[in-house]
Structure formats: C-alpha cells, structure tokens
Amino acid sequence: MLSIQDVLDYCDLDRGEIEAIAEHEHIPITLAAEMSESLLCSPEGVCRLHVMFQENMQRARARGNFEHVKTLAKAYEHLQRSHPLPGHHH
Incomplete structure (x- = not known):
C-alpha cells in the first residue's frame, strides 16, 4: 500500500498543487x-x-x-514556474 507521501513523491507537482486539484474536483488527494x-x-x-x-x-x-487565498496563490506561483501556460515561457 502506498502512503500519501509515496504518491506525492511520484508526482511532478507539490503537495499544495495536488491539494488544490483535490479541492477543485472534490476528490481525495490520491x-x-x-x-x-x-x-x-x-x-x-x-x-x-x-x-x-x-x-x-x-x-x-x-x-x-x-x-x-494566500495558500493557493503560493502554490499557484510554483505551478506557474514549473508548468507555465503553453506559449507563456519566461
């Protein structure tokens, strides 16, 4: 059985980003x-x-x-750096 940390370690996104997806979609973090x-x-x-x-x-x-909002904004900044919108490379 994988722990939540194992799952998160496998992902390209960090925990804050994954939590934001879970919140938006109303689904478990895994x-x-x-x-x-x-x-x-x-x-x-x-x-x-x-x-x-x-x-x-x-x-x-x-x-x-x-x-x-602040927590989400911090996670969103990370997403923007690690996975910018296509066509918006810095």
Missing part, C-alpha cells in the same frame, strides 16, 4: 495526484490546471477566506 499526472501530459491539461487554481482562489476570496 486521485488528485493521479489526475495531475495526466493533466501535465498535454498543453490543454496544463491550461486546465491553471484554471482550477484561478477558480479555487476566486471561490476562497468570495467566501472571505483570505488565508486560503
């Missing part, structure tokens, strides 16, 4: 980790990841949960 791997395989998937983060931040802001 499924979010698997989903992240398939999303990273295509430019469309990478775009979808960026949209998930933006939607999570909008929802957290709408609820007034600014601590969570």
Whole structure:
C-alpha cells in the first residue's frame, strides 16, 4: 500500500498543487495526484490546471477566506514556474 507521501513523491507537482486539484474536483488527494499526472501530459491539461487554481482562489476570496487565498496563490506561483501556460515561457 502506498502512503500519501509515496504518491506525492511520484508526482511532478507539490503537495499544495495536488491539494488544490483535490479541492477543485472534490476528490481525495490520491486521485488528485493521479489526475495531475495526466493533466501535465498535454498543453490543454496544463491550461486546465491553471484554471482550477484561478477558480479555487476566486471561490476562497468570495467566501472571505483570505488565508486560503494566500495558500493557493503560493502554490499557484510554483505551478506557474514549473508548468507555465503553453506559449507563456519566461
């Protein structure tokens, strides 16, 4: 049986990024980790990841949960560096 840490170690995304996918999709973190791997395989998937983060931040802001917005923003910055939107290379 793999531990959650084993699953996260296998992923190209970090825990904050995986947690954001789980939150957006309302799925367990292990499924979010698997989903992240398939999303990273295509430019469309990478775009979808960026949209998930933006939607999570909008929802957290709408609820007034600014601590969570900060947490998501930090994870999103990492995503932007490690997996920039296609055509937006720095």
